[in-house]
Amino acid sequence: MRTVNRIAILSVFLTAVSTLSSAGSILFRGGTVVAFNKQTQGLQVIRNGSVLVTNDRIARVFESAPAKTPLGAEIVNMTGKILTPGFIDTHRHGWQTVFKTMASNTTLIEFFGRYSSFVAPFFWNATDVYDSQLAGLYEAINAGVTTSLDHATHTWSKDAAEAGLQACIDSGARVFWGFTFANITGLITVEQLYPVFRAMAKKPGLKDSPTTLGIAYDGWGPNPNVGEINNIMALARELNVSVITTHSLQGPWGFNNSPEDIHALNYLNISIPIVFSHASFLTPTGADLLRSTNQYISITPESEMHYGQTHPVSYSIQDQASLGVDTHITFSTDILTQARIWLQQARYERYLDVLEENKLPRSNPMSAEQAFLLATRHGGLALRRNDLGIIAEGAKADLVVWDGTSPALLGWVDPVAAVILHASVGDIDGVLVDGKWAKRGGKLVAKGWPQARARFVQTAQRLQGVWRSLPLPEPPAEFNGRQVVDPVQADVLRGLGNGYGNIHI
Ligand SMILES: *[C@@H]1O[C@H](CO)[C@@H](O)[C@H](O)[C@H]1NC(C)=O
Ligand SMILES: *[C@@H]1O[C@H](CO)[C@@H](O)[C@H](O)[C@H]1NC(C)=O
Ligand SMILES: *[C@@H]1O[C@H](CO)[C@@H](O)[C@H](O)[C@H]1NC(C)=O
Ligand SMILES: *[C@@H]1O[C@H](CO)[C@@H](O)[C@H](O)[C@H]1NC(C)=O
Ligand SMILES: *[C@@H]1O[C@H](CO)[C@@H](O)[C@H](O)[C@H]1NC(C)=O
Ligand SMILES: *[C@@H]1O[C@H](CO)[C@@H](O)[C@H](O)[C@H]1NC(C)=O
Ligand SMILES: *[C@@H]1O[C@H](CO)[C@@H](O)[C@H](O)[C@H]1NC(C)=O
Ligand SMILES: [Zn+2]
Secondary structure, X not given: OHHHHHHHHHHHHHHHHHHXXXXXXXXXXXXXXXXXXXXXXXXXXXXXXXXXXXXOEEEEEEOOOOOOOOOOOEEEEOOOEEEEEOEEEEEEOHHHHHHOOOOOOOOHHHHHHHOOOOOHHHOOOHHHHHHHHHHHHHHHHHOOEEEEEEEEOOOOOHHHHHHHHHHHHHHOOEEEEEEEEOOEOOOEOHHHHHHHHHHHHOOOOOOOOOOXXXXXXXXXXXXXXXXXXHHHHHHHHHOOOOOEEXXXXXXXXXXXXXXXXXXXXXXXXXXXXXXXXXXXXXXXXXXXXXXXXXXXXXXXXXHHHHOOOOOOOHHHHHHHEEEOOEOOOOOOOOHHHHHHHHHHHHHHHHHHHHHOXXXXXXXXXXXXXXXXXXXXXXXXXXXXXXXXXOOOOOOEOOEEEEEOOXXXXXXXXXXXXXXXXXXXXXXXXXXXXXXXXXXXXOEEOOOOHHHHHHHHHHHHHHHHHHHHHOOOOOOOOEEOOEEOOOOOOOOOOOOOOOOOOOOOO
């Protein structure tokens, strides 16, 4: 009896002590905080505010410096700095990092035939996938992207799938890892991937990391294989996946995977979030379906301009939209750049509507705050995670510290305009993922980075050499039943021919 009581008292005492000493606490003290106001569902700028992080979560948001500093908390002096949530990228293919700069001048059709998962597995091994995926995630973290939805097309074998997932875990990033079910001719079929996917759920270290298991699938329509889809959805439920994602590209592209396609199979109005990448040529019916089932699209502004997926109707579905990067091998991996490109493109389009009627605009059609929300909070909403992409009590501690005294930001008053319209990755002083420092003093501090960098350089040099030796594929005359033609070429040298030869490949 006595002993039991003593143990009980002792354990109460120990719990009290550990709460007081706030193991794993960080206090961001006295800076400008771009917080989220749950009442207005909008941003709330707190000047001279403070944020207390305990373990992986935001424990308190103070409107001024707290009277008492929690015992044992690390103090971060935020004078002159801006604290924002980390950015959320809802569409990327992280494993391809080694191809960086090789495809600056590529087309989507050439990309499939040269850089995709239908080609790479014949030259890459699992170590290559690991090195490339890990470097890509460090690149994202460095850019303040703390969460990403990875349409992970590198799942062409058990080893390759496992290697990419291990890289996600080792990076410390919050990755919604979308295991891809695709047939790779000459290598593997969707059916053969079911046991591989099951094995991924058992991966040691996964449960204790911010990475979660999702599914990527591009066979919803046209011409779905209903049996295959039922099998995949049964796995989604059995393993309680965090997200499902698909490339939705209607119109001339013909990779429909539309909300209508998924709804026709009865899988749209479900508790699992489904993210439609691009959703170019979304129909009014599709838009209604997204709203009624609370599913989101991922607008990838730069990729949609680079490759011509385009985004003719995405301006009108921004209430069910988030932002993505897509192929970071062809441009920057930061969502900040995507937010800025999208903001100005959305303004341009809405201004054009006015000018085409021979009138002039009286107001500006989109604010920096809206772009900021797309880049942060809306990514969380797309993933049905109310605790991601915001600074609020109870949210995950995924944070970015901006150096407000940098040459680019000096003189700022509005922190949202400062970040969205003036800042670059170079102004990011610190990044915290899941309550842990990943970047500090402008440098990555994640413990795996130095080794990952060294390995990546070697792997990239070797694989880039292989790709340089592969001839460029001849463009097909037709693709998905459409004629393939040349667009008008830009020529800044007035007919003298363009560019600098073939260095880009
Ligand atoms: C910030 O708040 C603290 C504590 O309330 C106060 O001492 C300090 O003067 C304030 N700083 C500014 C710049 O307002
Ligand atoms: C915080 O940093 C500012 C600017 O660098 C400095 O003036 C101030 O003394 C620092 N405050 C503390 C408590 O160290
Ligand atoms: C992959 O290839 C590289 C280069 O040949 C080699 O160093 C590495 O050990 C290989 N990894 C596996 C898993 O075979
Ligand atoms: C995979 O191959 C099967 C058999 O050919 C086909 O029915 C199915 O639609 C394919 N799945 C995808 C996603 O392409
Ligand atoms: C399924 O996953 C969600 C988060 O994605 C979690 O909230 C829920 O508790 C999980 N359910 C089960 C039965 O594990
Ligand atoms: C989805 O389910 C909700 C609630 O069950 C319902 O209100 C809504 O009408 C459904 N939407 C569609 C398109 O079926
Ligand atoms: C762009 O790529 C094509 C092949 O896809 C090549 O023929 C052309 O020379 C490249 N142009 C430049 C400027 O690099
Ligand atoms: Zn993509």
